[in-house]
Amino acid sequence: MKVTAAVATGKGSPLTIKDLELEDPRPGEVQVRMVASGVCHTDASVREEWYPTLMPAVLGHEGAGVVERTGPGVTSVAPGDHVVLSYSSCGGCASCVSGHPAYCAQFFPLNFFSHRPDGSVSFSDHGKPVGSHFFGQSAFSTVSNVPERNVIKVPTSVPLELLGPIGCSVQTGAGAVLNVLAPEAGSSIVIFGTGAVGMSALLAAKVANTSTIIAVDVIDERLILAKELGATHVINALTEDTVARIKEITEGGVDYAVDSTGNKAVFRNMIDALGTRGHAALVGLASPGTEGTIDIGTTILTGAKISLVIEGDTVPQTFIPKLVSLYQDGRFPFDKLITSYPFSDINTAFEHARTGTALKPVVVF
Incomplete structure (x- = not known):
């Protein structure tokens, strides 16, 4: 045809x-x-x-x-x-x-x-x-x-x-939060990058009843939308010390974090912003050969966990209907x-x- x-x-x-x-x-x-x-x-x-x-x-x-x-x-x-x-x-x-x-x-x-x-x-x-x-x-x-x-x-x-x-993009961000990080109600989370994947992670954090949701970006218009969608705090990385501000908001370090950018400097900030036994998820696509670094000498003391996540670690046949149902209920x-x-x-x-x-x-x- x-x-x-x-x-x-x-x-x-x-x-x-x-x-x-x-x-x-x-x-x-x-x-x-x-x-x-x-x-x-x-x-x-x-x-x-x-x-x-x-x-x-x-x-x-x-x-x-x-x-x-x-x-x-x-x-x-x-x-x-x-x-x-x-x-x-x-x-x-x-x-x-x-x-x-x-x-x-x-x-x-x-x-x-x-x-x-x-x-x-x-x-x-x-x-x-x-x-x-x-x-x-x-x-x-x-x-x-x-x-x-x-x-x-x-x-x-x-x-x-x-x-x-x-x-793809929506289940990637939402799945990283709901399937991989699985944050407890009342916990804190930071989302680096408020594109479609990052915003989907933010919406999922709202579904998971996290109490502190921090959105980080360099575009003010996106941060305004992030607030409308449920972020409790926003940070423009061009004008603020991102890690210092996150630690101030969370009184020492964030419980959960998502990097949707694939930028190696942002990845480092995500790790440095984690609190004790924090859990971070990298979901952003980087070009082959991109290398991110962490300070293993100090990070090991936090017991932090880093997950590399593809497609939100979803089973699409069950997870996509769940997201559709959440959308129909006005929650996503x-x-x-x-x-x-x-x-x-x-x-x-x-x-x-x-x-x-x-x-x-x-x-x-």
Whole structure:
């Protein structure tokens, strides 16, 4: 069938809107007509060829849409179902079967190589292959073929135009807090970076009933929104001594911390701001080769714990419905993070994500 997709053609180049041919769904695949897709930092990183993704390729990994067809063997969804798409995992390795598919032994090839495990792709351009199955989805296409493990059924009462980011950036921040840090009610937490991932962590901290929620950023407008969403304190890192201020607020050091920036200086500040037996989570994506340092001579005395977190350590099939339910109950207003763009303006959405003009751009088909 003919589809329209935004195709990445090479390092740093704008995405090109093209008509492609999409093959029928294969066994175990679901054909999804996209309603919307979030634009994520990882999409931009791959476009810059940080990772060995097949080019040209259709990127996009925060898709939401409606099931059109199912391939042989699919049982969890049927045509007409509303679905959110999440990351790929094999389902059979030790991490997958123990409930930690974000650490799947095949995570990198399944999500970044832009082809099926057998090397085939589902898109073509006048007979020439175009990379598909990016994060199992390639959601920057009007229709895409997706492995059944990527597909999570959601209620038809929630607008699909909003739900795409739950499949990656929102669950990454929220899962880091609710699944990995698991803060006690009444504890303190600091969120470094108030982009979509950081704000999702903040919303989750609110759900967890932490009493002190500190947001750190360098953009005042984002800090204002952080206050509106539940931060009890905000710090502009350009104008204040971040670590000193956190220790002042928490009377010695924070219980929990999230770094959503991937910046090595911010990572060090996060560790230095921890209190005794504090627990920190790094969720921000850094370019390969980035090294962060800590003072092991003094940090060891605190008993601090550092977790490196991918995709919020979630099982998407259970965690995404939980977030949707929290949203329906008014307890997780992630929709306040979203700015919508027509699909034809996808390159503007990328640029606004880069400059910070938009927290979470979402292209709507």
